[in-house]
Amino acid sequence: MTISSIFLCGIVVTYVALADNYKEQYNDMKTDRDSFKETAESKTEQYNQKDAEKVAIENKLNSEIAKLNTEIGTLKGQLKDFEDQRKNWLQRVSDMASVVETTTQTSKETTKLMMDKEAELNKLKAERIKLIDQFEDTSTTLLEKLAVIQTLEKEKKQLIEEKVELQNRLDKLLQPTGRTPAPVVTITPKPTEIARPAPVIAKKIGLKGQVTAVDTKNKMASISIGTADGVKEGMKFHVTRGDKFICDMLIIDTDAEEAVGALELVQEQPRPGDTVSTNL
Amino acid sequence: MSPNRQIRGGKVVPVANLYTIILGLAFFVVLATAVFVAYKCYIQYETIYFSIP
Numbered sequence: 469m470t471i472s473s474i475f476l477c478g479i480v481v482t483y484v485a486l487a488d489n490y491k492e493q494y495n496d497m498k499t500d501r502d503s504f505k506e507t508a509e510s511k512t513e514q515y516n517q518k519d520a521e522k523v524a525i526e527n528k529l530n531s532e533i534a535k536l537n538t539e540i541g542t543l544k545g546q547l548k549d550f551e552d553q554r555k556n557w558l559q560r561v562s563d564m565a566s567v568v569e570t571t572t573q574t575s576k577e578t579t580k581l582m583m584d585k586e587a588e589l590n591k592l593k594a595e596r597i598k599l600i601d602q603f604e605d606t607s608t609t610l611l612e613k614l615a616v617i618q619t620l621e622k623e624k625k626q627l628i629e630e631k632v633e634l635q636n637r638l639d640k641l642l643q644p645t646g647r648t649p650a651p652v653v654t655i656t657p658k659p660t661e662i663a664r665p666a667p668v669i670a671k672k673i674g675l676k677g678q679v680t681a682v683d684t685k686n687k688m689a690s691i692s693i694g695t696a697d698g699v700k701e702g703m704k705f706h707v708t709r710g711d712k713f714i715c716d717m718l719i720i721d722t723d724a725e726e727a728v729g730a731l732e733l734v735q736e737q738p739r740p741g742d743t744v745s746t747n748l
Numbered sequence: 749m750s751p752n753r754q755i756r757g758g759k760v761v762p763v764a765n766l767y768t769i770i771l772g773l774a775f776f777v778v779l780a781t782a783v784f785v786a787y788k789c790y791i792q793y794e795t796i797y798f799s800i801p
Contacts, residue, residue, distance in 0.1 A: 470774040477781040484785050489792045 675699060679707060679742040680726070687731045689717060691744045699727045705744040707731075713748075714738050 638649050677693035689707075693699050699722050707714040714736050717729040731738065786796045 470770050473774050474777045477777045480781050481784055484788050487788075491793050 673698070673703075673746040675703075675705070676743065676745040677705075679738050679740050679744055681740060682738050684737060687734070688728060689731060689738055690726055690728045691717070692726065693744075694723045694725045694727050696724045703746065705729065705746055706748050707738050707742050707744050708748070709736075709739070709742045712736070714742055717744060 635649070642649060675693060675698060677691045677697070680690050680692050682689045691699075691705065699719060701719055701722055703719045705717045705719065707717055715734040715738055716732040718732055719727050719729040721728045789796045
């Protein structure tokens, strides 16, 4: 019995030494539970806060959706207007295409007409050269005729002097007899009026335009009229501003609606908008 | 506790033998066990008595 009690005591000591500390485990679990409880409360609070935020955001988004729906309605209206405008523009484009086609055809006809006119111009140039030759021949003949006329005038003057001398002698012969010589009748009739040269007819060109651009570095300027208005290379224009003379301009290059010239006799720097004209 | 009890002058005289030593040792072991259990209870539960929290 003594040994059994010792053995039993050994068992008791071993059990007590190896037994778990349930109080400590209880405290740990309690601490964990409190922690979890606090966490749950915190999470619940966060959930409520997030829920409130969600409701606020939902309201805000609903108002934005309503606003965007209104904008969508407005944009749909605008889209409809733009589509109408697009249809109008397409109609205009088709009209313009037909106009362009017509213009192209007209341009072809104009080009053909221009080529005809150019051929005619060449023909006229040839005629002009021929006329210049004729004019030179005529001038030479005229000079010769003038020389002949001068000779004839000298002869006429001599004949008049001879006639006066003969008239004096005849008067001296007939005066003692009391007679006078009968007037001389010529076969060739006397000219009634003296031939005079035809007056020279000069016409003013009368072109007028405006300065469109000025290149002060190269002393050049461009004007708003071109070959379509009758501007030719070598023409001289006068640049004026109001009643003030600015400079002269000698045309060196021409285009259909524009011409470029060099500035001369510059009194003041020309500006775009100044008047150009062939006659002051 | 020995079977061979000595009697001197009509008085019973205790005999110090092996059984007495074992008995003393057992007593000491039981006492030490009780102290150890009480100590552990006090350390772990701060009381040596049983109670339900």
